[in-house]
Amino acid sequence: MKIKQRSGSLLFLMLTFFFIAAITQTNDHDKNSNKLVEAASDTVLKTPTTGEKLYSEACAACHGVSGKGVAQSQLGFATPVPDFSDCDFASREPDGDWIAVAHQGGPVRGFGKDMPAFGMALSEQELQQIMDHIRTLCRDDNWPRGELNLPRPLVTEKAYPEDEAVISTSVDMENEGSVMNELVYEQRFGARNQVEIVMPFGFRESPTGSWNGGQLGDMALGIKRAVYHNIDNGSIFSVTGEVIFPTGDRATGFGKGTTIFEPFVSFGQLLPANSFLHVQSGVELPVLRDKATEEAFWRAALGTSLTHGSWGRTWSPMVEVLGSREFESGAVNHWDIAPQVQVTLNKRQHIMMNVGVRIPADDASRDTQFMVYILWDWFDGGPFEGW
Numbered sequence: 001m002k003i004k005q006r007s008g009s010l011l012f013l014m015l016t017f018f019f020i021a022a023i024t025q026t027n028d029h030d031k032n033s034n035k036l037v038e039a040a041s042d043t044v045l046k047t048p049t050t051g052e053k054l055y056s057e058a059c060a061a062c063h064g065v066s067g068k069g070v071a072q073s074q075l076g077f078a079t080p081v082p083d084f085s086d087c088d089f090a091s092r093e094p095d096g097d098w099i100a101v102a103h104q105g106g107p108v109r110g111f112g113k114d115m116p117a118f119g120m121a122l123s124e125q126e127l128q129q130i131m132d133h134i135r136t137l138c139r140d141d142n143w144p145r146g147e148l149n150l151p152r153p154l155v156t157e158k159a160y161p162e163d164e165a166v167i168s169t170s171v172d173m174e175n176e177g178s179v180m181n182e183l184v185y186e187q188r189f190g191a192r193n194q195v196e197i198v199m200p201f202g203f204r205e206s207p208t209g210s211w212n213g214g215q216l217g218d219m220a221l222g223i224k225r226a227v228y229h230n231i232d233n234g235s236i237f238s239v240t241g242e243v244i245f246p247t248g249d250r251a252t253g254f255g256k257g258t259t260i261f262e263p264f265v266s267f268g269q270l271l272p273a274n275s276f277l278h279v280q281s282g283v284e285l286p287v288l289r290d291k292a293t294e295e296a297f298w299r300a301a302l303g304t305s306l307t308h309g310s311w312g313r314t315w316s317p318m319v320e321v322l323g324s325r326e327f328e329s330g331a332v333n334h335w336d337i338a339p340q341v342q343v344t345l346n347k348r349q350h351i352m353m354n355v356g357v358r359i360p361a362d363d364a365s366r367d368t369q370f371m372v373y374i375l376w377d378w379f380d381g382g383p384f385e386g387w
């Protein structure tokens with residue numbers, strides 16, 4: 001009986017002990033989180049929340065006050081931190097992409113999870129303030145901003161100087177068959193310049209029905225310079241000089257048989273509601289005028305970008321209008337229209353695809369063409385990164 005009573009009171013004592021321990025724990029926890037909330041609201045109430053202040057509180061621990069990134073030895077992880085003060089890198093990334101990374105964390109754009117998500121702690125407006133501050137860390141506005149890098153149409157050339165590789169294919173859908181491919185390699189140099197190399201190759205059906213396979217077309221080399229760009233009014237204007245060399249066989253329809261100079265201007269404009277306009281115009285001036293005719297061309301593409309959810313894939317439907325006219329008496333204007341849609345394929349959004357058709361809009365005998373390209377913005381990572 002006594003033993004029973006004793007063990008009963010022991011049990012009671014133990015329960016009381018655990019109960020008190022549990023209560024004090026909760027109190028400690030509450031105290032801690034209260035302190036955190038107080039500290040946070042102190043920051044919000046007592047200090048004006050400038051982008052710089054928010055950046056130094058939320059980002060500088062890893063990215064450094066100067067934006068160059070804190071030394072690896074102090075970070076405790078191996079993922080290298082990007083350098084926000086490097087204009088060549090920072091200027092080309094649009095705010096929207098970086099806000100997505102800061103809001104959702106690195107993995108939303110195929111980066112490492114060492115870049116944490118701030119969506120719970122900071123509003124999109126605060127992240128925009130931080131971005132505005134990050135923009136001041138690159139001190140040279142000679143570099144065109146990434147917002148001006150509009151989605152690439154199938155035919156019209158962009159004004160923005162790019163680091164990209166594009167493989168495009170156009171397939172004639174009516175008369176004789178033709179599958180022409182074009183490999184375009186573009187590389188920036190300096191803040192505003194770009195060199196591009198174009199290598200066409202393909203297959204063509206002869207009127208007798210046999211196919212000429214795997215032949216090289218006329219290769220081209222071009223230099224582009226963005227002569228004007230302004231993020232405030234959303235415009236960019238470039239001048240390009242291109243030389244097309246007679247590397248293709250004229251007899252089988254793979255080349256023009258003469259060197260052609262092709263100077264052109266291109267213009268890009270951001271429009272309200274994530275819409276955009278490209279305009280390109282130029283002339284083709286063959287050296288041997290009996291082989292190819294002099295011709296003027298003008299092209300425009302109007303499109304808009306739609307994002308899947310808040311941070312997902314970007315779809316950019318566009319319509320291109322393509323005009324040309326030979327410099328000959330009695331020549332007529334040729335018109336094509338090309339509806340198409342570009343879509344980003346991976347999370348990093350540096351691999352894209354565009355699919356469309358190019359339809360003759362005058363009564364010429366040109367074929368309707370199916371067109372497609374795959375684009376790799378190689379500055380942003382390898383082709384298999386960021387999926």
Ligand code: HEC
Nearest residue numbers: 058059062079080081082098101102106111112114115118
């Ligand atoms: C805990 C450390 C840490 C903090 C804090 C941090 N970052 Fe990062 N951030 C990283 C790392 C590491 C990377 C590189 C990730 C990679 O390349 O996989 C990165 C990458 C980024 C990128 C991607 C840049 C690119 O390559 O396109 C952006 C944008 C970014 N951080 C913004 C921010 C902002 C804004 C803040 C503050 C709100 C912030 N980061 C706070 C560690 C951090």
